[in-house]
Amino acid sequence: MSTTIEIPQNDLRAGYLAHKEAIDAAVAKVLKSGWYILGEEVSAFEKEFAAWLGASRAVGVANGTDALALILRAFDIGPGSSVVTVSHTAVATVAAIEMVGATPILVDIDADTYTMNAAELYGVLQTYRNGAEGVPPVKAVIPVHLYGHCAEVGDIMSLCSLFNLRLIEDCAQAHGARFFNKRLGLFGAAAAFSLYPTKNLGALGDGGVIAVNDPKLADRIMALRQYGWEERYISSHAGVNSRLDELQAAILRVKLKHLDAENERRRQIAARYDAALEGTGIVRPVVRERAEHVYHQYVVRTPKRDLVKEKLAGLGIGTNIHYPMPVHRQPAYLGRLTLGPSGCAVTEKAADEVLSLPMFPQMTDGQVDRVCEAMAGLKGMGFDEAA
Numbered sequence: 129m130s131t132t133i134e135i136p137q138n139d140l141r142a143g144y145l146a147h148k149e150a151i152d153a154a155v156a157k158v159l160k161s162g163w164y165i166l167g168e169e170v171s172a173f174e175k176e177f178a179a180w181l182g183a184s185r186a187v188g189v190a191n192g193t194d195a196l197a198l199i200l201r202a203f204d205i206g207p208g209s210s211v212v213t214v215s216h217t218a219v220a221t222v223a224a225i226e227m228v229g230a231t232p233i234l235v236d237i238d239a240d241t242y243t244m245n246a247a248e249l250y251g252v253l254q255t256y257r258n259g260a261e262g263v264p265p266v267k268a269v270i271p272v273h274l275y276g277h278c279a280e281v282g283d284i285m286s287l288c289s290l291f292n293l294r295l296i297e298d299c300a301q302a303h304g305a306r307f308f309n310k311r312l313g314l315f316g317a318a319a320a321f322s323l324y325p326t327k328n329l330g331a332l333g334d335g336g337v338i339a340v341n342d343p344k345l346a347d348r349i350m351a352l353r354q355y356g357w358e359e360r361y362i363s364s365h366a367g368v369n370s371r372l373d374e375l376q377a378a379i380l381r382v383k384l385k386h387l388d389a390e391n392e393r394r395r396q397i398a399a400r401y402d403a404a405l406e407g408t409g410i411v412r413p414v415v416r417e418r419a420e421h422v423y424h425q426y427v428v429r430t431p432k433r434d435l436v437k438e439k440l441a442g443l444g445i446g447t448n449i450h451y452p453m454p455v456h457r458q459p460a461y462l463g464r465l466t467l468g469p470s471g472c473a474v475t476e477k478a479a480d481e482v483l484s485l486p487m488f489p490q491m492t493d494g495q496v497d498r499v500c501e502a503m504a505g506l507k508g509m510g511f512d513e514a515a
């Protein structure tokens with residue numbers, strides 16, 4: 129098909145242009161300062177991000193994958209430990225666990241929210257909490273707050289305290305989302321945020337930030353991110369290099385000021401989509417009771433996903449698939465990861481059926497109208513029938 133995409137699924141340039149003057153000024157200030165890594169901008173961003181989230185401390189790092197890995201390292205989780213997470217996620221979540229030498233165990237998701245199924249987690253913990261043949265004891269659980277919506281944090285927190293495990297939140301897609309009026313990232317021992325350009329709070333390059341409430345843990349992570357230094361040139365711990373740039377921090381400080389308003393705009397767009405999809409038979413995103421979604425992605429599902437994708441493309445509307453292949457089925461991981469008691473059937477089905485519609489805060493009302501019209505046009509096309 130040769131139709132050009134007129135409404136992209138995401139538009140990073142629009143995110144820059146919306147705040148161009150302030151970003152350009154912030155960048156110029158850093159360029160002139162002569163200080164480019166871990167300086168005043170990073171410290172200020174860490175303070176502002178922690179205050180915005182409601183955490184006592186935040187630590188800037190090189191990217192979201194490192195954020196997860198540094199948290200695991202700070203808890204001495206590595207070879208000889210297992211960490212439970214999901215297979216329906218960015219591969220980064222699983223890569224971070226293997227980066228520190230720990231063993232991932234992947235459990236299935238809920239069909240409606242695409243996040244960790246608490247009953248499956250319970251099953252895994254009963255079997256593997258103290259380890260089993262070829263599977264080291266479980267030390268931590270990493271729920272992923274996928275697409276901008278919380279995992280079942282209440283149940284997961286209870287299981288973590290029952291089995292005495294660290295709860296580490298993967299908040300890479302959930303900046304600003306809430307559960308029971310509390311922002312995600314405040315429910316566990318520590319939380320990892322990616323600041324990759326596509327995220328709700330995105331740098332113009334790589335970046336990540338870790339939120340913690342325990343100041344000793346924050347200090348330890350600050351040392352680990354830079355060769356384990358507590359004092360310059362003297363490593364107290366065996367650390368890594370995972371620093372946030374001054375340029376990115378300065379840009380992020382500008383963007384953080386607009387994050388809540390941009391998340392609100394995402395919710396407005398989602399409400400319009402919800403209404404337009406009514407009666408089409410295409411399944412809309414589910415929002416848990418007492419949860420606030422920030423629509424990192426607006427993800428629908430239908431067994432005829434490929435047909436919907438094609439129809440929208442024909443109308444000039446871009447879509448994307450997050451994610452087309454569960455981690456445990458990808459060539460690098462195939463056949464060598466431990467799965468939960470029921471396998472990952474719900475995950476595998478979701479990967480075949482999910483579709484992400486255009487979603488970015490700078491979408492114009494006209495663009496939203498066009499996507500809504502296109503979706504209303506799918507009514508009566510049999511999307512409510514089984515495949």
Ligand SMILES: *Cc1c(COP(=O)(O)O)cnc(C)c1O
Pocket residue numbers: 191192193194217218220221272298300301322323324335336
């Ligand atoms: C983006 C993302 C990450 C990794 O972040 P990077 O900054 O790309 O390393 C981790 N987990 C999830 C769920 C993500 O979406």
